[in-house]
Amino acid sequence: MWAINHEVLNALAQSKAWEDSGLAKSYGFTPRKIYGPNGKLSQYWGDTWDTAAAMKSALCFNMGGGVPIEIIKELVALSENRSPGFGAETD
Secondary structure, three states: OEEOOHHHHHHHHOOHHHHHHOHHHHHOOOHHHHHOOOOOOHHHOOOEEOOHHHHHHHHHOOHHHOOOHHHHHHHHHHHEOOOOOOOOOOO
């Protein structure tokens, strides 16, 4: 199962793909500001996908928002087989 949760977003923030994207430096974005429960693409918070391909397809549907494909691929890879639990953290 694939899901976006706090653990995944924390890992994404530390990834080379995130650093290389320039989203933090250029726009002040964080993974939580994009995919978190109150983020610009928060409609995916709480969703689960049965396959990596299904998750990637859903996230790519909103690429018009400016999320580079490398970020989407990294997010999918980090989300693989993680529990859908969303932890106690708040956004």
